[in-house]
Amino acid sequence: MKKAIQIMSVICAVLFISAFTVYETTPQEGVGSGYSIGDVAEDFSLKNTDGNMVSLSDYKDAKGFIVVFTCNTCPYAVMYEDRIIALDKKYASKGYPVIAIMPNNTDVKPGDNMEAMKDRAKSKGFTFPYLIDEGQKVYPKYGATKTPHVFLLEKTGAGNVVKYIGAIDDNYKDASAVKTKYVEDAVDALLTGKEVKQTETKAIGCSIKV
């Protein structure tokens, strides 16, 4: 019995310590791999906040997808929440629904776990799926590095082709001061059969937690 108590206190201590462990990532020179403009994006099957699994192939009538890697906890992602909802409201009916994917490791960011995601989707009234990248297999394929990070896909005979990668617009602080709406411009171009002019943009975001 004494030994048992010993073991349990060790387990207790391990649990307690591990709760405070922060995981290391090694600094990377340059950017990792991932999709470039023109690549065909693989489909996935990820769990939505309603419990159902969602794949791009479920959307038979879609012309493409606005895939947004986002999360609950990143201040930039939060600042863009309303604008992501607005994108879905404007473009889902035109064939370009928003598909939001939460890429963070929820052991590192418990505020991004499925329960928290459900709460956020409900309180903000998300009109689009908010999927969890369980096992963190999908975001590295795309080459997402931060939240929010948008990948605009166009459905073609060859698959879902990456047409735009980057930010939503050019002013995170103030939606009313935005000069260029990168994602809207890109979707509008695709809807009218034109080439996307600005195919890649950069913005500050929170690194994806591994």
Next chain:
Amino acid sequence: MLNYHIDNEVLIKFKAMKLKLLIVAILIITSCKQENKKVVKDIAIAKKEVSSDVNSNDVELEVYDYEGFKKFLNKKDDKVYVINFWATWCAPCVKELPYFEKLNSEYSDKNVEVILVSLDFPHLYESKLKPFIKKRDLKSKVIALDDADMNTWIPQVSKDWSGAIPATVIYRNDSNKFFEGSFTYETLETEVKSFLN
């Protein structure tokens, strides 16, 4: 280190004592919880004390747009500059700050200067950033970069920067290296040394 208690022999005994253990486990987990609560409470008290002490009025903060900030990336005075992009809300950034502070203090007489570039939101400079600088007693130079048109300036810092933070530029005159990700003190020191040799 903690694993050596749980060897095979113990594991077998462990199984035999399942029921007893269950009771013990419940007891201990409950006490674990109480312990946790106590710690949380202590932290809360500590925070309160700190915040009441902090008077950040005397923290001077230089704020730049990218045009104004550029000069910090283009000095040609033979010094090694370590430019770290961070924010108080970025947990991995805050975690590596002590390494930059240590580097700054240990290498300041070796021709190395650390500049911490905060990307905090301007409306939180007074309530978050300045108290943070004061509380952590940051010795490295801290400046704030406030320029919403990120797609214009991020590629100018480095074409390899996706925009995720933490991110760090190390340069000396015309040679420079860019890093997206977290450092340990050892990896940071190694990179800086490569510029000194």
